[in-house]
Amino acid sequence: MSDLLERLREQGWRLTAQRRVVAEVLNGQHVHYTADEVHARAVERLPEIARATVYNTLSELVALGEVLEVSTDGRAKRYDPNAHHSHQHLVCSRCGTIRDVHPLGDPLATLPESERFGFAISEATVTYRGVCPNCT
Amino acid sequence: MSDLLERLREQGWRLTAQRRVVAEVLNGQHVHYTADEVHARAVERLPEIARATVYNTLSELVALGEVLEVSTDGRAKRYDPNAHHSHQHLVCSRCGTIRDVHPLGDPLATLPESERFGFAISEATVTYRGVCPNCT
DNA sequence: GTCATTGCAAATGCTTTGCAGTGCC
């Protein structure tokens, strides 16, 4: 976490209170907040932080590869701080809860050459969907 | 296609000019239009068709399982008429073009029991991302 | 002191909704 702030400073980031708070909110395992949820939690610590600042900061973190953008459905994007450990997502089709999961094998390897159509493929994301125990 | 209209009528659908036109626009292979693109193409055949009607019709087709909703990025949803043949998507990270692809094995089978956390999993979607030949 | 960063408010893009009128069955 403070590693994160350190890394960002090395990239020439100005370390403002707002950015620190956004980074703090995203700290933790299995965190998959929407921009609005990040903003709500950030406001608790720094009441004057603007929604636009949260959006800006999140986009920067995504661009720097420190946070992943997850669009599970057509609704608001979610932000996943677990960017340095490869994983996939398990989503509840009722309540929308997301869990990080680790499938067997490399998803990228499941697409044969004949199905690549000249694309230079760099990434494969898998989304598993089902009803979670709470919603059953 | 006319199969489709037939099936829909059997489900109690009123067969209006608007719905027919939307179904026609979605007819074909490798079609992944946004609602707006469907509307634009529908207007060519039926000038007075409203955007809201296109949205309504698309939602109904999705609910009936005749069309798949695809959200590859945080932008507009895309609609995929190829709902009856299991497939996955290959997306160009530059231009956003989508291709239907067929991976080896069953994606659902890649998640071990120990990683299912009590979810009743019913679906797994894989999105491969890379740069397409046109964008290279 | 400079210039990146912020806050605010307005604008944008996509989608949904309310409601009176239309036309399929």
Next chain:
DNA sequence: GGCACTGCAAAGCATTTGCAATGAC
């Protein structure tokens, strides 16, 4: 002829943008 369906316009989210004020370096 009833009521599902449509068109239109307005409302609703999620997100982006413009710009003057601020504060990290």
